[in-house]
Amino acid sequence: MGNTAMGKTARLLPLVLTAAALVPLPHHPTTPEPPAQDTSYQEIPLDGPSVQARTEPYGMVGIIWPAGVQGVTAKVRVERDGRWTGWQPLRVEDEHGPDPKDPEGTQPSAPEGIERGGTEPLWVGDATGVQASAVTTAGTTIAGAKMVLIRPGVLSSDAEESAQVETTSGRSPYPMPLMVSRKRWGADERLRAHNGADCVRPKYSSTVLAAFVHHTADRNDYTRTQVPAMVRAMYTYHVRSRGWCDLGYNFLVDRFGRVFEGRYGGAQLPVLGAHTASYNANSFGVALIGNFEQTAPPAAMLESTARVLAWKLDANYRSPQATIVLGGSRLHTVSGHRDTKATACPGTQLYTKLGWLRQRVNALMGGSFATPVYRYARKLGFRNIGQPFWGEHATRTGWATYFATRDVFYSVATGPHSTQGAFRTRYRQLGAGSARLGLPITDTYQVRGGARQKFQRGWLVWDRGDRQVQVVYGRTS
Template identity: 85%
Template sequence: MGNTARLLPLVLTAAALVPLPNHPTATEPPAADSSYREIPLDGLSVRAETEPFGMVGITWPDGVRGVTAKVRVQRDGRWTDWQPLRVEDDHGPDPGSPEGAGRGGTEPLWVGDATGVQASAVSAAGTPLSGAKVVLINPGVRSSDADEPGEAAVTSSRAPYPMPLMVSRKRWGADERLRAHNGADCVRPKYSPTVLAAFVHHTADRNDYTRTQVPGMVRAMYAYHVKSRGWCDLGYNFLVDRFGRVFEGRYGGAQLPVLGAHTASYNANSFGVAVIGNFEQTAPPAALLESTARVLAWKLDANYRSPQATIVLGGSRLHTVSGHRDTKATACPGTKLYAELGWLRQRVNALMGGSFATPIYQYARKIGFRNVGQPFWGEHPTRTGRATYFATRDVFHSVATGTYSTQGAFRTRYRRLGAGSARLGLPITDAYQVTGGVRQKFQRGWLLWDRRDRQVQVVYGRSQ
């Protein structure tokens, strides 16, 4: 693919028109031993013996900058050394959040099983913070926390890189009711027009967590982002642990360009992958790097983006695969992980095969990307073939039918039928003019538009 990406002109699309993948809305109740507690941080510091908790963070009223925060905890009757908490000033509440919902804060820190906390937070002038709180979260334990995912499926080399195996929100125990905590506008996910780039983060957490602790860590992060920071949902689109397991982050469909809360003004048209741990002084494990590369390869390949290109996003020229620190002065994703971004780009390029060669991509290129628009729902498998939903056309492919698209009123009607439905089948022609209207042939029927009644009719059967 080289350094000149085949970038498509940005065309806004209406997410509401796209039939979304099925998202589970049912949720299990929180674990019986889970809890969330806030302690006022009056003065320069606070110290308290508490009920057991696993994650800690400090928040303060939004708009305060230059905060320095640190914490130590009590485990097994002993106090740990003081540990600084990472402060990111470029995060804020999601668009549409209620006025005053957002709070400034540190990144949350996983501390395992602690029963006491001492915390300190001061302004840039060294003075106490008015309205600061120490947040203690116990995510509880679920029987499913010890579950391990199976093997990922292998697809044809002509298809984009396959979606890696992923621990779903349901599987890691997301309480979907929590998305309504900051208002009804947070319940429905928000989408960008497309995916143009990826940002790599680290959670600035501990690196000695166990496999069974990770689902609880993700649940605690989710609660902190929503309850403590005032966001609609978990900020990151995906998370990867040190064992190489991938976790679905923000709700809305992993395959779609879900608008996250990970890189401030660069959230639109990008996705955020957070690796769980602190990689400022520790090198990231090989399993973590490989799984991160696979997430990046899947999302970028599906949307026809080169990992070795640069792009203008948020007014800045950035690599398609960038680190958080490329957008502002921050240590994230840690010096040791940031040094691996070059390797990540090369590895992603190798996984993607170095070029785009799918029939759908070739079809869109032949018609012209200015005519089909941006990919919204990137190339993905369907029940009978593959599809990419662009801004103005949905393109379908199977070995039996070839590659054709639906657009305009035909696209709208076909989606209502359930695109690729067993009864009508896939398109076997593009729409074409006939006397009195327009028609398009499918495997087991037709869509017809008559100029007289200006309605799209469905006719089943092979002859017309």
């Protein structure tokens, strides 16, 4: 893993792409999912140092205030089964969220039109009363502060262990782990339009350089069946309360070792998240659900986190033991949130496990990159083809990696070859790796009057006369 471009170090300027520039890529269903049953969202003004209210049942609570307010101390206690809990501090975390240069939820069409500051949300299960406090360091109240109560409702699939869907498998690179999709945890895709039409389409960075490990600073005693509702509530809080486009994290892992797809846009792609402000571009965020300041994360949780990291880093040819330059700082490829800012995240007990995670990820990846696609890309030269955008993944009949300027394909029958320029665009339009044309068996080559590229069951042909890439089906021998 010592290659300069893809191993020990990498320096890359952030590049944000829109989905329209990337078609065709993995299909993302846009049919809105029905909301969970018995859902609600409520904001209650905090017009004093402490406000208490009896409420309809809710499952998650947080406190928000206008953006720009600093030095906030927040706490909450809730009523469950007719009894009040003790006061619990809420973590005030302004370093989660979008990059300052790419704000979310600030479009003119957004209902509130501004992003808001706030605490991390707290899962309370089933509460019927709340008392909350949010004051400045001087002890004064905060104009415009509100407590947010979210009832995520119940879906029939919440209790289904089969909510994990089968994913890509294969010998190399490290396979995508089992994952609970957005559809299966009940994401209401209509919510992404809440803060403006610009939020509906996902945004992408140019590659994956690093991973940031977080904790949600939530409770550690949740049940298996509560987790989908927790994720739905977190999604609602990030969008409606904080003003973001979507759930901030790219992936979440629960204490039972289950992995959940986070932000919309395709788990295999470098989706621009809102997890580590100023460092979101060219990275992805994995949040462990719970609070790991005093409590160590369970072994199953750490192992599943390692598998997510191994899959994403191996597909993009990144060493988990390397350092990279990101956001102007030199960081480990696998870093904790606190490596970028003065924050407690991901909690001391999880942060001390990062060394173990790097070693475990390296072992899962086999310690080196040796796939035919990677070797061919090195032969072409990473300076020439750019960074991987859609990391190495299985096609219908082989493997592929989409780099900045070329797409490289491999199968045992064809060997490794690439498409580029107008040929790449046309091949993508056909559905790269499609059964009808097959995989490339040559790279593009020049002929009199134009250029050609052979595939298993035909050609792509470009002539100077019409300047269009045409498809010709038939035997290539």
